[in-house]
Amino acid sequence: MYHYFKHVFMSALLVTAASCANNGGDEKIIDKTDFKSADGVFDIDALEALGRVSGAVVSPDGKKVLYGVSYESVEENKSNNDLYVMNTDGSDVQRITRTASSEGNAVWINGGKQIAFLYPENGVSQVWVMNADGSGRECVSSVEKGVSGFLVSPDESKILLISNVKYAQTAQDAYPDLPKATGRIIDDMMYKHWDEWVTEIPHPFIADFDGKKVSNPVDIMEGEMFESPVKPFGGIESFAWSPDSRKVAYVSRKKTGMEYAISTNSDIFLYDVAEKSTDNLTEGMMGYDTNPVFSPDGSMLAWLSMEHDGYESDKNRIFILDFATGEKRDLTADWDYTVDAIAWQPSSRGLFFLAYRDGVRPVFSMLLDGTVSVIAQGECDYDWLSPVSDSELVVMSHSMLRPNEIYLASAEKTTLISHVNDDIFAQLKMPRVERKMVPTTDGKEMLVWALYPQDFDSTKTYPALLYCQGGPQQAVSQFWSYRWNLALMAAHGYVIIAPNRRGLPGFGTEWNAQISGDYGGQNMRDYLAAVDYMKQYPYIDAKRIGATGASYGGFSVYWLAGNHDHRFSALLAHAGIFNMEAQYLETEEMWFANWDMGGGASNAPANSADAPDYGAFWRKDNATAQRTFALSPHRFVDKWDTPIMISHGEFDYRILSSQGEMAFNAAKLRGIPAEMVIFPDENHWILKPQNAILWQRLFFRWFDRWLKPAPESTPSN
Numbered sequence: 001m002y003h004y005f006k007h008v009f010m011s012a013l014l015v016t017a018a019s020c021a022n023n024g025g026d027e028k029i030i031d032k033t034d035f036k037s038a039d040g041v042f043d044i045d046a047l048e049a050l051g052r053v054s055g056a057v058v059s060p061d062g063k064k065v066l067y068g069v070s071y072e073s074v075e076e077n078k079s080n081n082d083l084y085v086m087n088t089d090g091s092d093v094q095r096i097t098r099t100a101s102s103e104g105n106a107v108w109i110n111g112g113k114q115i116a117f118l119y120p121e122n123g124v125s126q127v128w129v130m131n132a133d134g135s136g137r138e139c140v141s142s143v144e145k146g147v148s149g150f151l152v153s154p155d156e157s158k159i160l161l162i163s164n165v166k167y168a169q170t171a172q173d174a175y176p177d178l179p180k181a182t183g184r185i186i187d188d189m190m191y192k193h194w195d196e197w198v199t200e201i202p203h204p205f206i207a208d209f210d211g212k213k214v215s216n217p218v219d220i221m222e223g224e225m226f227e228s229p230v231k232p233f234g235g236i237e238s239f240a241w242s243p244d245s246r247k248v249a250y251v252s253r254k255k256t257g258m259e260y261a262i263s264t265n266s267d268i269f270l271y272d273v274a275e276k277s278t279d280n281l282t283e284g285m286m287g288y289d290t291n292p293v294f295s296p297d298g299s300m301l302a303w304l305s306m307e308h309d310g311y312e313s314d315k316n317r318i319f320i321l322d323f324a325t326g327e328k329r330d331l332t333a334d335w336d337y338t339v340d341a342i343a344w345q346p347s348s349r350g351l352f353f354l355a356y357r358d359g360v361r362p363v364f365s366m367l368l369d370g371t372v373s374v375i376a377q378g379e380c381d382y383d384w385l386s387p388v389s390d391s392e393l394v395v396m397s398h399s400m401l402r403p404n405e406i407y408l409a410s411a412e413k414t415t416l417i418s419h420v421n422d423d424i425f426a427q428l429k430m431p432r433v434e435r436k437m438v439p440t441t442d443g444k445e446m447l448v449w450a451l452y453p454q455d456f457d458s459t460k461t462y463p464a465l466l467y468c469q470g471g472p473q474q475a476v477s478q479f480w481s482y483r484w485n486l487a488l489m490a491a492h493g494y495v496i497i498a499p500n501r502r503g504l505p506g507f508g509t510e511w512n513a514q515i516s517g518d519y520g521g522q523n524m525r526d527y528l529a530a531v532d533y534m535k536q537y538p539y540i541d542a543k544r545i546g547a548t549g550a551s552y553g554g555f556s557v558y559w560l561a562g563n564h565d566h567r568f569s570a571l572l573a574h575a576g577i578f579n580m581e582a583q584y585l586e587t588e589e590m591w592f593a594n595w596d597m598g599g600g601a602s603n604a605p606a607n608s609a610d611a612p613d614y615g616a617f618w619r620k621d622n623a624t625a626q627r628t629f630a631l632s633p634h635r636f637v638d639k640w641d642t643p644i645m646i647s648h649g650e651f652d653y654r655i656l657s658s659q660g661e662m663a664f665n666a667a668k669l670r671g672i673p674a675e676m677v678i679f680p681d682e683n684h685w686i687l688k689p690q691n692a693i694l695w696q697r698l699f700f701r702w703f704d705r706w707l708k709p710a711p712e713s714t715p716s717n
Contacts, residue, residue, distance in 0.1 A: 027100030027101070028073075028076060028100065029080070029098060029099065029100050030071055030072070030073040030076060030078070030079065030080035030100075031071060031098075032049075032051060032071050033049050033071070035049035035423075035424055035427075036427070037424075037427040037428055040427060040428055040429045040454075041428070041429070041454065041491055042428050042429075042430055042431070042454070042487055042488060042491040043488070043491065043492075044488070044693060044696045044697070046424060046427075046428060047482065047485060047488055047696075048072055048074060048689065048692075048693065049071075049424055050403055050421050050424060051069045051070070051071055051420040051421055052069065052070045052071070052072075052079075052081075052403065052404070052482075053067060053068070053069055053396060053403070053404040053405060053406060053418060053420050054067065054068040054069075054070065054081065054404070055067045055068050055106060055384070056384050056386050056394045056395070056396055056406045057106065057107055057108060057386055058088065058386045058387070058388055058393075058394050059108050059112040060108055060111055060112045061111075061112055062088065062388045062389070063087060063088060064085055064086065064087055064088065064112070064132075065085070065086055065087075065088055065386075065394055065406060065417070066083065066084075066085050066106055066107075066108060066115060067083070067084055067085075067086075067406060067418070068081045068082065068083055068084070068102075068103065068104070068106065069081070069082060069084060069420055070082070070102065072689045073689065074689050074690060074693060077688055077689050077690045078688070078689065079102070079689065080099075080100070080101065080102050081102035081103060081104060082095060082096075082097045082098060082099065082102075082103065083095075083096050083097045083103050083106050083115070083117065083134070084096065085132065085133075086417065086418070088388065088394065088408055088417065089408070089415075089417060090406075090408075090415075090416070090417030090418060090419070093418075094133070094134075095134075096115075096130075096132075096133060096134030097130075097134055099119070101119060101120050101121075102119075102120070103117045103118065103119050103128075104117065104118045104119075104125075105117055105118040105149055105150060105236060106118075107152065108132075109129070109152055109156055109211070110156070110211060112132060113131065113132055114129055114130065114131055114132060114211070115129070115130055115131075115132055116128070116129050116140075116150070116152060117129075117130070118147060118148075118149070118150065119139075120146075121139070124143075124144075124145075124146040125146045125147050125148065126139050126140075126141045126142065126143065126146065126147055127139070127140050127141040127147055127150050127159070127161070127214055128140065129211065129212070138212070140209075140211075140212060140213050140214050141161070141207075141213075141214040142214075143161065143163050143214075143217075145163050145164045145165075145200070146163065146164075147161050147162065147163055148162045148163065148164075148202065148235075149161075149162040149229075149235055149236035149239075150162070150236070151236055151239050151240075151241060152209065152241075153209075153241045153245040154241055154242075154243050154244070154245050155244075155245040156209065156211065157208065157209060157210075157245065158206055158207065158208060158209055158241075158245060158273065159206070159207050159208075159209035159214055160204055160205070160206055160239055160241070160248060161204070161205045161206075161207060161214070161217060162202050162203070162204055162205075162229065162235075162236065162239075163202065163203065163205060164200035164201065164202055164203070165200060165201060165202075165203045165219070166199070166200055167198060167199060167200050167201045167225065168184075168191075168197075168198060168199045168200075169185060170199075171183050171184075171185060184197065188256070188257030188258060189257050189258045189260070189261040189588075189590070190256070190257055190258075190260045190261045190588060192588060192653045193231055193232055193588050193589075193653065194231065194232035194588070194653055194654060194683065194684070195232075195649075195651040195652065195653055195683035195684070196653075201225075201226070201227040201231070202227055202228060202229060202231070203219050203220075203221050203224075203227075203228060204219075204220050204221065204228055204239060204248070204250055205217040205218060205219050205220065206218050206220055206248065206271075206273060218276075220248070220250070220271045220276075220278070221252070224254070225256050226252050226253065226254040226255065226256065227252065227253070228250050228251060228252035229250075229251060229252075230251060230252065230253050230266055230290075234251065234290075237290075237291050238250060238251035238290065238291070238292075239251075239292070240292045240293055240294050240301075241294070242294050242298055243294055243296060243297070243298040244298055245273075246272065246273055246274065247270055247271060247272055247273060248270070248271045248273065249268055249269070249270050249271075249281070249292035249294065249301060249303075250268070250269050250271065250292070251266055251267070251268060251269075251289065251290050251291075251292065252266060252267065252269060253265060253266040253267070254267065258590075258612060261588065261589065261590040261591070261612075262310065262590045262591050262594060262612040263309055263310060263591055264287055264288050264306070264309055264310055264311065264312050264591050265286050265287065265288075265309045266288050266289050266290060267280050267281070267282045267283065267285070267289050268280075268281045268282045268289045268290075268292050268301070268303050269281065281301070281321060282303075282305070285305060285307075285319075286307070286308065286309040287305065287306030287307050287308050287309055287311065287314055288304075288305070288306040288312065288314070288316075289303055289304070289305045289306075289319075290303065290304050290305075291303055291304045291341070291342060293342055293343065293344055294344075295344050295348040296344055296346055296347070296348050297348040298323075299322065299323055299324060299348065300320055300321060300322055300323065300348065301320070301321045301323070302318060302319065302320050302321075302342055302344065302351060303318075303319055303321075303342075304316045304317070304318065304319075304339055304342065305317050305318075305319045305330075308600070309591075310591040310594055310595045310600075311516070311591075311595050311600060312589075312591065312592055312595070313471070313472075313473035313505075313512065313513075314338075315332075315336075315337075315338045315509050315512075316338040316339045316340065317330050317331075317332045317333070317339065318330070318331040318332045318339055318342060318351065318353065318366065319331070320368070331351075331366055331368070331370050332366075332370075333370070334370060335366075335370070335372055336508045336509055337355045337356065337357050337505070337506065337508070337509075338355060338356070338505050338509070338512065339353050339354070339355045340353070340354040340355055340356070340361070341353060341354045341384075341385055342385070343385035343386070343387055343393070344387070345365070345387060345389075345390040346387055346389060346390060347390050349367060349368065349390065350365055350366055350367040350368055350390070351365070351366050352364070352365055352375065352385050352387060352393055353365075353366060353385075354382055354383070354385065355506075356475045356477055356505045356506030357506050358447065358506060358507070359435070359447045359449070359475075359476070359477055359478070359500055359506060360377065360378070360379060360380060360381060360477055360478050360506075361380075361381040361382055361383075361475070361477050361478075361506075362374050362375070362376060362377035362378075362382060363375040363376040363377070363382045363385070363393070363395055363409055365411075373411070374411075375393070375409055375410065375411050376395065376397075376407070376409040376410075376414045378397075378414075379399060379433070379478055380397045380398065380399040380478045381397065381398055381399065381477050381478045381479060381480075382395050382396070382397050382407075382409075383395065383396040383397065383398065383404060384396040388408075391410050391411060392408065392409070392410040393408075393409055393410075394406060394407070394408055394409070394417075395407050395409050397414075398478070398479070398480040399433070399478040399480065400433050400449070400451065400478050400479065400480065400486050400487055401430050401431065401433060401487050402421070402425065402480070403421065403480045403482075404480070405418045405419070405420060405421070406418035429454040429455065430454060430487060430491070431451050431452055431453055431454055431456075431487050431490035431491050432451070432452045432454075432456060433449060433450070433451050433452075433478075434449070434450045434451075434452070435447060435448075435449065435450075436448040436449075436450050436533070436534070438499070438529060438530050438533045438534075439529065439533070440522075440525070440526055440529050441522075441525045441526075441529055442522060442525075446499055446500055446501065446526055446529070446530065447499075447500040447507075448497060448498065448499045448500065448530045448533070448534070449476065449486075449496075449498040449499075449500075450495065450496065450497060450498075450534065451486050451487065451489070451490040451495065451496035451498070452490060452495055453490050453491060453492075453493050453494065453495070454490075454491060456539075457539075458537075458538075458539045459539075460539060461538070461539055461540065461541040462493065462494065462495045462539055462540060462541065463493070463494050463495070463541055463544035463545065463546070463703075463707035463708060464494060464495040464496070464497055464531075464534065464535070464540045464541070464544070464545045464546070465489055465494045465495075465496050465497065465545070465546045465547070465548055465703065465707075466497045466499075466527060466530065466531055466545065466546070466547040466548070466568070467484070467486060467489075467496055467497065467498040467499075467548060467549060467553070468527065468547060468548065468549030468552075468553035468554075468556035468557055468560075469498075469501070469504065469549065469552070469553050470549060470550050470551030470552045470553040470554070471503070471504075471551065471552050472503050472515050472519075472523070472551075472552035472555075472596070473503050473504060473505060473512055473515065474504070474505075475500075475504055475505050475506050476498050476499065476500045476501075476504055477506065482692070483685070483686055483692055483695065483696070484550065486498060488696070492700055492704075493708070494703070494707075495534070495539070495540055497530050497531060497534050499526055499527060499529075499530040501523045501526035501527055501530070502514045502515050502518075502522045502523040502526050503515025503516075503523050513600075515596075516595055516596050516599060516600045517596065517597070517598065517599025517600060517624040517625075517627075517628060518599075518628075519555070519559075519580075519596070519597070519628055519631060520559055520563075520628075520631030520632075521631075523556075524556065524559060524560065524563065527547075527556065527560065528560075528564070528567065531545060531567055532567075535567075543569060544569055544707040544708070545567060545568055545569060545707070546568055546569060546570040546571060546572070546703050546706070546707050547560055547564070547568050547571050547572075548571070548572040548573070548574075548699075548703075549573065549574070549576070550573075550574035550575050550576070551574075551575050551576065551654075551655065551684065552576075552577070553573075553574075553576070554573035554574050554575050554576015554577065554655075554660075555573075555576045555577040555578075555633060556576075557571050557572065557573035557576060557644075558573055558576050558577070558578050558633035558634075558663055559631070559633045559636070561633065561636070561639075561640050561642055561644060562633060562635075562636025562637060562638070562639040562640055563636060563639070564642070566641075568642055569642065569643075569706055569707060570642065570643050570644075570645075570702065570703055570705075570706035570707055571642050571643065571644040571645070572644070572645040572646075572647075572699060572702055572703065573644065573645075573646055573647075573660070573663065574646075574647045574648065574686075574695075575647070575648055575649065575652055575654075575655050575659075575660070575684050576633075576646075576655065576659065576660065576663070577633070577655055577659055578632075578633050578634050578659045578660070578662050578663040578666075579632060579633075579634040579659065579662055580597065580617070580628065580629050580632035580633075580634075581617045581629055581632065582658070582659065582662070583655065583659065584597060584615070584616055584617060584629075586655075586656045586658070586659075587653075587654060587655065587656075588653055588654065589654070590612065593615055594612070594613075594614055594615035594616075595615065596615070596628075597615040597616075597617075597625055597628045597629070598614050598615025598616075598619070598622055598624055598625045598628070599615075599622070599624030599625065599628070615628075617629040633663075634662065634663075634666065637666045637667075637670060638670075640666070640667060640670050640672055641672065642672065643672060643673040643674065643702075643706050644663070644667050644672065644673075644674050645674070645675045645676070645677075645698070645699075645702040646660045646663055646664045646667075646674070646675070646676045646677075647660065647676070647677045647678070647679070647686075647695060647698070648660035648661070648676075648678055648679070649678075649679045649680075649681075649682030649683050649684060649685070649686065650678060650679065650680045650681075650682070651680075651681065651682060651683040652682075652683050652684045653683075654683075654684050655684065657678055660676065660678070661676070661678075664676040675698075675702060677694070677695070677698055679691055679695075
């Protein structure tokens with residue numbers, strides 16, 4: 001981290017006198033486009049025209065759903081989210097905002113008569129309140145650094161706000177006589193994270209709230225140099241009010257510098273609002289503890305918990321704390337899958353949860369005795385949990401062929417209630433998805449998703465693309481992506497091969513954990529097994545197969561480049577690890593590098609507790625680490641023989657763009673056809689609309705060049 005004041009920590013939430021306007025001024029409002037498909041093919045224009053559905057919050061009386069829909073403007077190079085309300089049967093859809101900036105974090109208040117939400121003015125996000133029909137918008141907070149999330153107490157007398165506080169000392173703090181000095185003074189690790197230099201961190205504040213004004217904010221972590229929520233992805237799900245509004249549960253990893261960099265040990269803390277006291281509810285539980293949720297009757301707290309410190313893809317268990325007895329129980333001790341999200345049933349008798357299983361993500365129900373049942377399941381991934389009753393809830397669902405829409409789900413039936421993109425898909429003929437069970441080299445079976453172009457004809461031959469997943473432990477389920485969109489790739493005339501190789505959730509903890517310490521091992525053999533299986537089909541041209549992926553998928557492409565034995569004719573890697581020795585010292589979250597490169601705690605040297613570098617390439621006493629670094633992709637460049645395209649974002653501090661630049665230079669020095677695109681304003685992902693379109697165009701231009709036959713020339717007269 002940066003050098004900071006040892007005795008002075010700035011954590012006051014400054015409330016300004018500035019007021020918030022009620023509109024977006026003269027800014028252009030981004031709305032749904034009048035999309036018309038010329039040929040019925042799912043293309044980049046169709047992808048960009050889709051409405052992106054978010055949230056799905058059931059009103060207190062269970063009769064209405066509040067949700068957001070965002071659209072992108074290629075011209076404006078940004079997106080905008082507006083709010084909608086409909087009945088829980090999907091009828092009477094009402095758009096309640098139409099503004100130039102995005103409303104977010106929207107929730108019902110005042111018994112469903114009003115809605116609270118976040119909205120930015122002059123670049124600063126504040127809390128607003130409006131009537132349930134969208135009228136009477138009023139800004140109710142004036143926080144100098146803005147509000148990134150909020151949670152209203154059940155009795156609506158208090159509000160929890162997330163806002164940033166100062167963390168790092170500047171050059172001017174140390175030497176006021178150097179007002180133009182720009183140097184960053186650093187004396188510990190975690191000085192940058194994901195896509196930012198760490199100059200501020202988020203803290204939770206509790207303020208009074210009367211529905212019209214936020215006042216008297218108190219930093220409940222005053223003087224603590226720790227972040228809450230935990231960055232980079234933690235949000236309002238890291239907090240929960242007790243039903244009596246007297247206490248708040250919050251998530252924090254109370255570590256800084258190197259301690260933070262080598263540990264995933266976050267905890268659930270309980271703050272007493274009246275006493276201003278804090279208790280650690282998960283002390284001694286060494287992995288990630290996240291997503292606290294009070295039972296509606298207030299007698300219990302549920303949360304997600306990982307067991308091992310340093311393992312960010314460990315099994316996520318559902319833990320329950322009984323406040324009366326102090327007992328903590330793992331409800332999922334006998335259930336071999338990792339949980340993604342939880343929500344209490346209104347009766348407090350059980351929970352709903354989401355978890356990947358067998359290549360999809362169903363909605364499950366679990367009673368307090370550990371009994372699990374399926375509420376909703378199909379060839380899709382369910383998302384979001386908003387209970388209506390013990391047997392019914394509002395969810396979202398997507399697949400490889402359709403983005404999120406909202407559903408009313410119960411064990412009896414699941415009903416689609418939103419139709420945001422029906423008009424677009426009515427114009428399109430979409431690709432087809434098929435399950436394949438493929439034998440692996442070690443005698444197991446692996447689920448592989450195969451996607452076929454629209455109007456697929458098995459008597460013809462098609463080029464194919466192997467999709468390599470990132471994470472590395474991120475599911476290849478029925479996911480929908482606005483960049484790594486497998487349907488878009490298939491619609492462009494490719495058969496897509498998407499294996500659930502070793503190291504992915506949904507097939508048990510052993511399958512998921514196998515990849516740690518074995519980056520160049522069985523999961524790579526799984527990829528090659530999937531390709532060898534699929535290319536036996538006569539409709540795949542074995543001489544026109546490519547491979548692509550991002551992050552760990554980019555690593556996979558670099559590794560396969562030197563180990564594919566002529567299976568591939570073109571490659572494309574985004575944000576991939578090329579040189580693992582450099583990556584070990586360039587990345588910020590050292591727990592990840594230690595666990596995955598060093599083989600996890602069980603394979604670490606005996607003195608690893610005193611050695612935060614146990615996964616390092618210089619640790620000759622760690623055989624797993626030595627094997628990992630010996631299989632780094634850069635060590636196989638002498639075998640590269642395949643055209644390769646590389647892309648990277650310069651704001652990517654997880655995997656630095658220098659990794660892509662090294663790979664590109666290596667390819668050029670080897671005389672291999674290569675192309676590179678560097679995005680100076682993007683992080684690990686490509687998020688800006690025009691950059692995303694550029695990336696898609698370059699993606700297809702590259703693969704079409706190498707995997708599609710050149711069009712026959714017309715003879716001249």
